[in-house]
Amino acid sequence: MASTPQMSQVLPSTTKPAELEYGGDEISALVLDPGTNTTRCGFAGEDTPKTCVPTSYGIIPDPEETKFLGKLKIGDNAIHSVIDGMEIRNPMHEGIVENWDVTTEIWRHCIEYRLSSRVEEHPLLVTEPIWNPLKKREKTTEIVFEDFNVPAYFLVKSAVCESFANTKGTALVVNVGHTYTSVTPVIDGIPLKKGSERTPLAGQHLTTQLRHQFSDLGIRMAPWLMIKTKAPYTDLTNPTPLRTRDYGFQPHQSFLELQQDRFIHEFKECISETWPKPKTFPTDINSVPESNRLLQDKAYEFPDGYQRRFGLDRCLAPESLFNPSVSPKPFTGETPKGIAEMIKDSIDHIDADARVTMLNNIVVVGGTSLLYRFNERLNEELMAMFPGPRVKIYSPGQIPERKYSAWLGGSILASLGAFHQLWISKQEYDEIGANIIERRAK
């Protein structure tokens, strides 16, 4: 019998490859990891997401648009263009979707922008925080099947993904993200509701604190987009005149804040630093003698050209993550517990026999954990709290792995052969409805 095309090394270049040589099951799944700050998406099996679009969106009010009461602007370029009347909003709150119509559009953009123009061909894995309520989970299911028309779908808890991404089935996952810091115990791949905690002490909190700190100092926080060129100066009392760009209109306040976030973010990356020892941060930073400062000054130049050296005050905002009472901007309402306290609470809720394992397997991920010396401080705090058992922190050494841990775990999961049995198919959804998610994916 003649050899089949598969067996021969190379087909003669004039022969068409036989049909069905590649099947539909080879189509790679998409992994979508929606966050409050950014929404990440990419193909399963890859090591970084392909797209990462801001979850914030711009809206230009327009009463003629009936669906959104305005024109939506989605994507990095769109929300950073200066448009008259454009307001920046966010459809999510603490990882929970609030505005489904817009979120659907953002997800669609995220997928179609650079991944695939044919959403309906790919199985889709979506991550969710552990406190996602049933209603929202059902809504997600509905949208995925009704709007995107995907062939198969599954919803996983992001904490599980994060522990998998760090090659752990059992771990205490600490995710220091943008709007919240969460602690979730995961045992053998099952996240425990009991013992999971969260707090708003995270990236956005830092941004708010820094913004407050800067305005207290009297710094003009003109973002890059609003100025023409900068003129270096160091004396705040005698600033050089601001060379603003005139767009012919005043951009919306929310847009200005988004733009300010850009340099505040840069400040976080290169200036902010965590005070390394617990409970030793000087209460009055202005009265510390020079010999005791233990910290080098770092200079930062603001977009308008103002240069300033930051000393101990660059530790202030990060310190408030652990010790919220020092926050430059006081909390409205109850002051939350610090991150280390929260981890202690979580450990206390776990069964006594699992505690040692948990302490041995603390996985720290999330963009804000990249704060300089954050992990050292967390380690010190936990060591002081749990002097007996060995505390061990695992944290990826690569920046993308920290930032996209949840996505990465999802990517690993979806590419596993065994995972294929878990997919919820379109057919099942058609038979049972959105409630299938509660039956199949707890």
Added chain:
Amino acid sequence: MPPFRDDHILLIAPGSTWTLAQLGLPESFTPAKVRIPSRMFPGIEEGHYLPNKVHEVTEGQELMLGNGEVVTAGPNGKPYKKRKVGESASKPSATATNGGAADGGAAGAEDSKKPIDTKGDTTMADATDEKEHHDEDHEEEGHDDDEDHEMNGTKDKASNGKIYYDDDFDEEGAIWCMEQGRIVNWECFFALLLHVHEHINPTFHTPILMISQPSWTCTDKERICQFIFEKIKAPGFCMMDAAAAISAAYSAQSSLIIDVGYEKTDITAIIDYNVQELGRTTIPEGGNSMNKHLQKLLPHLSEDEIEQLKHSSICEILPPGIPIPGEEDSDKDTIMRPPDIGAIGMGGPLPPKAPEEEANEEEEEGVTNIAAIVASGKTQEYLAKKEKEKADKKAGLGLGEKRLPNYKREKNTFSYLEKLADQSTGPTKPDQAIEVPDGEHMDVDPAPATEEPQPSENIENATVPTEGDAAPAAPSSEDPLKVNPEAPPKPAGPSLMESMFSGTKDDDEAKKAQEKALRREEKKRQEAAQSGEKRREVEVGTERFKVAEGGILEAIADAAHRVVSSADDYNQRNDCWKSLIIAGNGSRVRGFKDALLNTMIAKYQVSPSTGTIFTSELPSNIPTPSGTGTNTPQPSSFNTQPNALLLQAAANNAAAAALAQHHPSIPQANQSPSEMKIAKIPEYFPEWKDAGFEECVFLGAQLGAKIYFVTDQGANKGFVTRADYNMQGPQAIHNI
């Protein structure tokens, strides 16, 4: 599988307006040999596409017009010749080469005609014969199927009742298959690929390397891969990202690539040879936004004229400090000046110096009086007079105006080539006679002044295969090199007296240069005449300096900053800023690169640069940091500001060294960018040097092809082979 040979590799770089292609890797890499506009025309049959506009004319009409030349009201409103492409006669199997074309029939109606729009092909007469020959096949292909119904209206009932005219100039109805880099019409895109492939007509054993646009999605790439293997049947295929190709051409480890195209600009950060997929962006600004801006400023010019104005050498973006002639040294110019020119390292903004200034000094000497006349605004009267006087003495004609550098002239002219095939990039508007607004005049000078404003400089440019118009081929960053030989003998302040005494030598040089220029002009005009082009002078005012004022520079600068800021590895961001690569044909506008760099430096560069920190000596009066850390540095220390950062840099290194801890704390970065400069242009590609590095994406493709197909031979899975494709299907493209 037998190894691939250098000369059997097909490179294709599709772009929104032009598609570049080349077969084989030459010994020394050259710019792309084939340039084809990325558009097709709907064919006679539904779903078929042709590379040229085809008009249907019944034979009766043809007879009326006679001898193969058809006189019709063309798009330019005047008669011109159309070639007769052939009549259907006996037919070889039309689809023989296309196998089982199942996909929308995009393949069906392709021809293998030599496109006349390739660079430098101005002798259309020669090409025509060949074309006619090829076109016979082509026409038959298209004609085959629906011959019957087309027959209906013709008087002649013979089988060759219809005649098709291939119209190279008519762009009406053209389908541009890509917009802003995205493929908008797949059938058309595939037809274009097939057209390219058949035009080059490689052997069966020719692998293909394609440059992929950043905005292509994964599905797009799969589709293309499928097409390549199933229709074109290449033995090997690989895609190279455009940004990766550009960085390969510059062999830059980390860089920031700004690829200015026609309707879009791709901005990509490359760190350690890896494309930073997440942050990269494509903004809808490009050459066309400059066109639009010019159009707004010069509403009386047609789109075509605007495009050519942009290409011409008189359109430039002046460096900061050079006032636009006739305007006050406005606020804008002073502001655009970066904060501290002295502190910025090499590659920083050019000191306020017009690119051509030195090159022109010698000329200015002899014509001081003329400069005065120009300054007094009587240039035109003066010129008119002069032209009359010297009507028969060509060498001296227009000398005065020619000698004044562009940036000092309030008005300047460029020669507009009417009906230059495929020069225009948009659908051509019906051309009306140019309205001549008050105060402007049509220059009747037979030697177009603007073509050669600087004979001395243009000698260098002369080797460039310009497309009729002198493209500003030499990147202005090379200007310092260029002016060096000229500058030394010239005193800084030329005066009339000096020129009278020392003028003879200069005059000789000038005369020689001018003769050369004239000869070139003559040649060009002859060529133009042959190819049916017509030159006409169009004069524009200072608007020509404002080409980039529509916000394109700011938009690109801001997007670039966002891209680099979103690069995950913040420690390496500075490396990106240190090697900016500005490529793409949109950046050909004179002074564009420098203007963009200046914009970015003025806005984003943290002053002062690290470059000066480490080279400058430590001043002895280092201000001790104040105890609280909240004090701002003393005003006296303002000039020695680098020290703050120097301390910081030193402290950071010490801190990093001291950080021997077990937790992976990622070292903290300094604020970036501390330095911005344009990457050095690779020197070892002489052919590219002449053509300019705007299309260096193609150079990268050549390097990539060499490595993937020849050196590596697939050992590292650099490309998809036929076998891979059979195993994995179109998705194989992602596994390389």
